[in-house]
Amino acid sequence: xEEKIGLVQIYTGDGKGKTTSSIGLTVRAIGRGFxxxxxxxxxxxxxxxxxxxxxxxxxxxxxxxxxxxxPLFRPSVSRESVREGCLNALNFIKNELFVNEAPDLLVxxxxxxxxxxxxxxxxxxxxxxxxxxxxxxxxxxxxxASQKIMSAADLVSKIEKxxxxxxxxxxxxxxxxx
Amino acid sequence: xEEKIGLVQIYTGDGKGKTTSSIGLTVRAIGRGFxxxxxxxxxxxxxxxxxxxxxxxxxxxxxxxxxxxxPLFRPSVSRESVREGCLNALNFIKNELFVNEAPDLLVxxxxxxxxxxxxxxxxxxxxxxxxxxxxxxxxxxxxxASQKIMSAADLVSKIEKxxxxxxxxxxxxxxxxx
Numbered sequence: 001x002e003e004k005i006g007l008v009q010i011y012t013g014d015g016k017g018k019t020t021s022s023i024g025l026t027v028r029a030i031g032r033g034f035x036x037x038x039x040x041x042x043x044x045x046x047x048x049x050x051x052x053x054x055x056x057x058x059x060x061x062x063x064x065x066x067x068x069x070x071p072l073f074r075p076s077v078s079r080e081s082v083r084e085g086c087l088n089a090l091n092f093i094k095n096e097l098f099v100n101e102a103p104d105l106l107v108x109x110x111x112x113x114x115x116x117x118x119x120x121x122x123x124x125x126x127x128x129x130x131x132x133x134x135x136x137x138x139x140x141x142x143x144x145a146s147q148k149i150m151s152a153a154d155l156v157s158k159i160e161k162x163x164x165x166x167x168x169x170x171x172x173x174x175x176x177x178x
Numbered sequence: 179x180e181e182k183i184g185l186v187q188i189y190t191g192d193g194k195g196k197t198t199s200s201i202g203l204t205v206r207a208i209g210r211g212f213x214x215x216x217x218x219x220x221x222x223x224x225x226x227x228x229x230x231x232x233x234x235x236x237x238x239x240x241x242x243x244x245x246x247x248x249p250l251f252r253p254s255v256s257r258e259s260v261r262e263g264c265l266n267a268l269n270f271i272k273n274e275l276f277v278n279e280a281p282d283l284l285v286x287x288x289x290x291x292x293x294x295x296x297x298x299x300x301x302x303x304x305x306x307x308x309x310x311x312x313x314x315x316x317x318x319x320x321x322x323a324s325q326k327i328m329s330a331a332d333l334v335s336k337i338e339k340x341x342x343x344x345x346x347x348x349x350x351x352x353x354x355x356x
Contacts, residue, residue, distance in 0.1 A: 007343055007354075009194070015335035017189060017199035020206065024198025024230070025354070027205060031229030032353035051209030052202070055237065104353070137354060154348075156340035157193035163334040165185055170332075175210035175282070176185075176203070176315060 006104070006137040007154035008129055012112050012145035015161035016177075022107045022139050023052050029137075030059050034104035037062045037097055039089060041110040041142075042082075044068040050178045062101065064092065067119065079119070086119045094131055105137045112142030115149065122148040129153075184282070184315035185332035186307055190290050190323035193337035194355075200285045200317050201230050207315075208237050212282035215240045215275055217267060219288040219320075220260075222246040228356045240279065242270065245297065257297070264297045272309055283315045290320030293327065300326040307331075 009025075011018040026036045038061055045053055045065070056063060067085030069077045089111075097106060114120035125140070129152050132138050140149070150156045172178055187203075189196040204214050216239055223231055223243070234241060245263030247255045267289075275284060292298035303318070307330050310316050318327070328334045350356055 007348070011195060013338070015337075016187075016333060017195055017202075017335045017337065020200075020202025021195035021198040023202030023205050024195075024200065027201050027233045028198065028229035028356070029353045031231070031233045034353050051206035053209070055205045055209045059233065150340060153341065154343050154346075155194060157195045158338040158340050159193075159195065160191070160336040160338055161334075162328060162336050163331065165332050168332075170185070175207045175212050178206070 004135040006132070006135050008132070008152065009137070009139045009155040010112065010145050010150055010153040011139070011141045011157050011159060012143060012150075013159035013161070014143055015159035016164060017159045018141040019109055021157070022109060022141050023056065025139060026056065026061060026105065026107065027059070029105045030061070036105045036107070037101055037103040038064065038107045038109060039093060039097070040065045041067050041086065041089065041108070042070050042113060043110065044073070047073070048178065051175050062103070066092070070117075083119050086114050090120070090124060090128055093128060098131060098133055098136070102133055103136065105139065107139045107141065110142040111140050112145040112149065115146050116144035122146045125149055126152045182313040184310070184313050186310070186330065187315070187317045187333040188290065188323050188328055188331045189317070189319045189335050189337060190321060190328075191337035191339070192321055193339035194342060195337045196319040197287055199335070200287060200319050201234065203317060204234065204239060204283065204285065205237070207283045208239070214283045214285070215279055215281040216242065216285045216287060217271060217275070218243045219245050219264065219267065219286070220248050220291060221288065222251070225251075226356065229353050240281070244270070248295075261297050264292050268298070268302060268306055271306060276309060276311055276314070280311055281314065283317065285317045285319065288320040289318050290323040290327065293324050294322035300324045303327055304330045
């Protein structure tokens with residue numbers, strides 16, 4: 001039997017469809033009996049709940065959250081604590097998810113945002129990618145993927161916002177945007 | 179209570195993430211208790227099975243298929259029969275899904291492909307959009323969305339392929355591409 005080789009996928013750009021692509025990929029993988037884990041960055045579900053979390057867990061996806069709060073939504077949060085949360089995530093992914101959980105598909109949701117915000121350097125993320133178990137498919141989502149990160153990936157989709165209702169003042173809609 | 183107003187979303191472009199975005203959106207919508215229906219175009223699941231179908235149905239999504247075969251995959255199929263399948267789909271959507279099923283979210287998967295292949299005109303699709311029930315969110319996926327169709331939508335994400343493993347000769351992978 002051939003050895004399974006997982007690739008690295010990046011979904012970036014300013015259009016709608018990055019997190020939802022990764023969820024769709026998860027559904028496809030679950031349908032094939034794959035084990036899937038999610039690590040969410042910069043999302044505090046207790047303040048900003050989202051429709052997908054419960055369904056993902058119902059489908060057997062293990063989910064983890066790091067660096068929940070950022071100064072963007074909570075000005076009292078220090079940049080240092082966000083950086084610390086991101087480093088904790090990298091350690092957890094490398095030492096726990098890569099080694100013990102070892103899912104077939106691992107999604108690092110919004111991690112690309114850590115780069116333009118200087119919470120993580122692209123070298124730190126590339127180092128993580130290099131330690132990925134060979135069979136694991138790794139998906140990185142979020143705006144702000146740098147050229148360097150994109151060079152380290154096998155698949156890059158850039159989702160361009162041609163048009164978004166936010167621009168006409170339509171507020172975020174439950175079940176659609178979150 | 180405010181009247182719910184559904185919008186029209188288009189996912190197009192040559193990158194990976196169009197169908198998976200719509201599936202992710204479905205998961206989010208299901209998590210909010212929305213009713214979701216799918217109409218698949220140009221996909222013969224009995225020949226080319228896909229991981230997501232079973233999970234979507236398990237989540238309560240009603241799925242329908244039209245114009246299953248095209249000359250691209252089955253040279254013996256006539257263009258006329260594809261056109262007929264597409265017209266049947268439009269009728270079914272307008273007279274059955276818009277009226278009786280009336281889901282909160284309706285995905286027309288790969289319908290945009292009908293335009294460059296001249297199976298449907300953009301005016302036929304725009305006419306469908308115009309008949310959409312007000313509260314329904316309508317999602318159109320597939321390469322080849324024309325400028326005219328995009329003008330008729332509220333949200334357009336164009337997924338650009340920066341890089342895809344197909345280009346390095348990696349074959350379609352179960353659980354990832356299908």
